[in-house]
Amino acid sequence: MGKLLGLRMVVMALLLAGAGAQSQEGANNVSDKVDASGRIRIGYYPKAFAGKQLTDLKKIESSLSQWLLSQNSKLTAENFELRNVRESLTAKHFYFQQKQDGLVVESAEVIVSVDNSTQEMYRIFDNSTESKPAVAKAGSQLTSEKAVDIAWKHIWVSGRLLADVKSEKLFIEQDGTLRLTYRVEIDTVEPAGSWEVILDAYTGEIVRTQDLRKDAKHDDSKPVFGRTPGKKLLDYREAVKALDAKKSISLLSNGNRRDATALVFDPDPRTTLTDNTLLDSSPKSAFEPAYKSVVLKDVTEVAGVLKLSGPWVTLVDFEAPVNTPYTVQNGEFKGKRGDQSFNDAMTYYHLDKNQRYMQSLGFFGSRGIQYLSITVDSNGANGADNSYYRPSANHLAFGWGCVDDNEDADVILHEYNHAINHSINSNFSGGDTGAMGEGFGDYWAQSYSISTENGMTFNPFHVFNWDAHSDPNNEEGCWPGRRLDKTQAQYVHSQNYYAHSRHDSFVSDELWSTPIFQALYEAVKTKQATREEMDRIILEAQFGLGYGLKMRDMANSIVSNAKRLYPQGKHAEIYARKFAAQNIIERQSSLVPLAKAN
Ligand SMILES: [Ca+2]
Ligand SMILES: [Ca+2]
Ligand SMILES: [Ca+2]
Ligand SMILES: [Ca+2]
Ligand SMILES: [Zn+2]
CATH class of the missing domain: 3.10.450.40 (Nuclear Transport Factor 2; Chain: A,)
Structure with missing residues (x-):
């Protein structure tokens, strides 16, 4: 979607300037992000827009002009182009891409978020830049x-x-x-x-x-x-x-949708059997009681053959090791661990179920997240003990090193969460997003685990507890996994937290997953809130934000959105307390109401 802002903007800007609106707004909310020069980079309920209803695109476009003026920016609305409009549960988000000479300025944008119920601007995200192009170089540009x-x-x-x-x-x-x-x-x-x-x-x-x-x-x-x-x-x-x-070959594979059945682990055999002694080398019989029979929804039938290709997941072989996604004739995927059929069924089942879960939270249709059939190689990563998400192709790949990665729903959901982050915010990079992307994934995996029978009590704070198990003599040498209870870890705002980076007593990922998971766990355990509510907040909070987010920025968004979604609930208070305990939100401000004060 693209729309050049016209002359109207200039006229509007002049009018506003004439009205003396160019004085800089001070930070008017504890959750605002203010840069070194005093510019508000993330502003909640900006004063300049209080009580103003942004009921149509024209008003939203002029709010951008007014914002730039209020921040004494050298830019005008002419420097921007509306590139996208996204809907979330509580708001519409308008993404204005900064341009220079008709070209995109990387990750420079202003995002205006408008509350659905009041039509007011509840937040503005401003990563615009006033830098100018370097003096044009001699010589011609490359094609x-x-x-x-x-x-x-x-x-x-x-x-x-x-x-x-x-x-x-x-x-x-x-x-x-x-x-x-x-x-x-x-x-x-x-x-x-x-x-x-x-x-x-x-x-x-x-x-x-x-x-x-x-x-x-x-x-x-x-x-x-x-x-x-x-x-x-x-x-x-x-x-x-x-x-x-x-x-062109994959376009030919249309067919009918129907359900199949399969055996899966849910979420993993150690949790199901509450047995920490299970090993990759344990006899087959030890796993028998852990299998659960489930329905694989809406797989594709072509000439009587069922393929694991559905509305939300498509299994393909796109990278080494070479494999053929398993198909069946009779509708039953009977494979157990050790069979390709089992890994394929696990992968399809947990991804499909997770997408449908997000839809049940309200994220469907124009609010959908990864609202398409994601392509997955269930036997990829060159057989390594690792798995990954490829944002460019929107592919997932799972490696079979040590315990096969897709024998544990945690790995499947962790990877899917990378795709979720990317789907909500295509500029989810820079700042602390490396660690937060990992921490969100660990959270998301274990949020599912605790919804299963033994999940709340059996190793609730150890994510990947089957893929990453320990064994007494460390013979199997699987990786150790990560924790969700590093409550002593302290955030240092001036530092950047990259993916998987080591700190004194924790991994960067754990600094982010711990407070959000501890909030979820406490909420569910004390019945102050449900898993569904907490997950809804976590997803909603990621909308309307762009590049370079720090943990503090995301924490503020989570607390603010908890208030917006559940104004009467304990949700915001629980999050604020957990974030403050790790210095992610500053202590003195953590319990001040972050939503609009009426
Ligand atoms: Ca493969
Ligand atoms: Ca293996
Ligand atoms: Ca593994
Ligand atoms: Ca788990
Ligand atoms: Zn990851």
Whole structure:
């Protein structure tokens, strides 16, 4: 969706300036985020808009002008373009993309969130920049094709493509100026990665290279790419042709929807059997009582054969190891652990169920999250003891190292949560989002676990307790998993928390998962709130926010949205207390009402 703001904006801006509205608004709410220069970057119920009903797009567009003026910004609404409108449960969110010379300025945007019931602006998110383009370089700009060619060789693509290669000319902010670049995205199996390459639009100089995959476990994920002896560079055109051929085949696989049955672990055999002695090497008979018979909803039937391809999950084989997604004739997936059939059924069942759960919370239709059939390789990651989400292709892949990752619903749901974060906020990066993305995933996994029979009492604070089990002599050498009870860990606002990074006595991920999970656990245990309510808050709070979020920003959004969703409930108080205990919200302000004071 795109709409250029016109002359009307300029007129409006002049009128407002004339009315003397350019004085800077002070922070008027404890949960506001104010930058070093005093600019409000996240503002709750901004004073300038109190009582103003933003009932149509025209009013919302002029609120952007008014906001920029109130912040003494050098920008006007002319610098922005409405790129998207998203709905959540309580609000509509208007995403205004900052542009320069008609091109996107990376992650620079203003998001206006309008409350559904009052039609007032409840929050504004402002990551705009006043930096200007550097003096234009001599010489001509590269073509998009040339940019792709440079990125292709830089990565040294030797394996199949998993998604269309994207190339976009945009400005990035660097050292206080805007630099004209190309952003090229290459999602490939070899070298494995969702590669994002930023290169100078004039010289082709590589500015940044990143693997955008989100994994479950590693803290040593140094990207590996580039010219490698013995690896032959794939021809770009051939790779695109092969991808297109694959796409046209998958288009042919229409069929009827019907249900199948399967055996699964729910959530994992240790929890179901409350048995911490189960090992990867335990005899088959030890797992027998852990299987549960379930319905796999809406799988696809083609000529009497059932495939695990449905409205919310599609199993495919897109990366090593080579495997064929399991199919059956009679409607029953009878496989048990050790059979591909079992891993496939586990993967389909838990992803499909989780999507339907989000829908039951109200996130469906125009409010849907990952509201499509996500593609999954249930035997991927080159067999490693790891799993990941590829944002560019919107793929999930599960590795079978040690305990197969998809034998534990925790790994499946953790990975799905990366896709959820990305679906709600396509700029979910920078700031503390590395650690928060991981922590949200651990939370999401264990939120499901505690809804199962023994989940509240059996290892409730150990996420991945089957995939990441310990064994007495450490013979199996599975990874240790993560905790949700690092309540002593303290947040330092000036520090950035990346994914899986080690701190004194905790992992960055745990600093975020602990307070949100402890809030959930207390709420459910004391019956002050339900799991559904707490999960609804966690999802709702992620809407209307953009790039560079700190834990404090997200915590404020969670507390604020808890108030907005459940004004009479204990939810906000519980969250505020848990966040304050870890210094994520400042102690003195943590219990001040964060919602609009009437
Ligand atoms: Ca595979
Ligand atoms: Ca294994
Ligand atoms: Ca594993
Ligand atoms: Ca679990
Ligand atoms: Zn992860």
